[in-house]
Amino acid sequence: MTAIGFSGHDHSACISDALASAEARCRENGWRLTPMRRRVLELLLSEHRALGAYDLLKLLSEEGQPRQPPVVYRALAFLTEHGFAHKIERLNSYVACAHPGSAHSPIFLICSACDKVAETTSPSGNPLEAAAREAGFAMEAAAIEASGTCPECRARQNEPAE
């Protein structure tokens, strides 16, 4: 249950795993991973960074495939509803899910220096559940977003002399 997104990892495996998982889950459930939805997912997967809807529109435009906002927002709605992507509320933007396939309540670690977003998951019996139970609150969904500095950016700050 390590955080995926910051340190060296096989990112091409990230991408191919996520795409394969999305295809499999869509096939199993009768959802349609159309070219538009798949393209948006690929763009989100390209880096562990959150992209806004208008960033995606710009990228599509640069590929010679200009689209209007509702097109991208609908693709994002599909991806987030089915757990292939998450919205980062703090940034009004979207990241591909780093733990595809499993139901999970994600925790995001957002680096304010390099904008990378790592995703990890809550251990069970977490204090949010405890707080909710204590308050008699029936929790349905939770968003946990932390801002700070990632290991690489921290290392860079500690050796500023070139």
Added chain:
Amino acid sequence: MTAIGFSGHDHSACISDALASAEARCRENGWRLTPMRRRVLELLLSEHRALGAYDLLKLLSEEGQPRQPPVVYRALAFLTEHGFAHKIERLNSYVACAHPGSAHSPIFLICSACDKVAETTSPSGNPLEAAAREAGFAMEAAAIEASGTCPECRARQNEPAE
């Protein structure tokens, strides 16, 4: 550390405590709780509900004190920077802090039926800190927002027959 916001409590004490605390802390720190800032804080305190900037503008207008968006956004910036209010990212709106005066990392419980927002705080040594430490991430701020149904709305649902 109980959640403040849902169940019966002395809400007028909420309001007067928060205002007194804000005045005291501003006096101590040389911050200026101007009439505009104080009025916005009072509006946020009137209920345990998140208000958007444009809701506040509408309320001010209805009081015969119309203002432009930057005025309210600046008051909100002052209040959030100094811990008198918090932004609820999920709702693009703002609540008065229910634990004024103490440094804390709040947890919000947002009722999707009645829109009330309760604020509680993380116990120390919480797993978010643990996850951040494990990832080598230097956490600066965290936003924890849970959606669900509050005790009162849950009770109401369970006895729907009038």
Added chain:
DNA sequence: AGATAGGATGTTATACTATAACATGTCGAC
């Protein structure tokens, strides 16, 4: 009191984020 400087507010315009509403296209079931 008058000059000055910092910060708070007033005002205009605009950027950024998201969705409503309706038209058109695609594809499989019948």
Added chain:
DNA sequence: GTCGACATGTTATAGTATAACATCCTATCT
């Protein structure tokens, strides 16, 4: 081939937030 369901295309607009500059207020120094 037609029908229905769903996906996308298109236009317009709603909702959230800030840049930039003008003005005002207040505390301080002279």
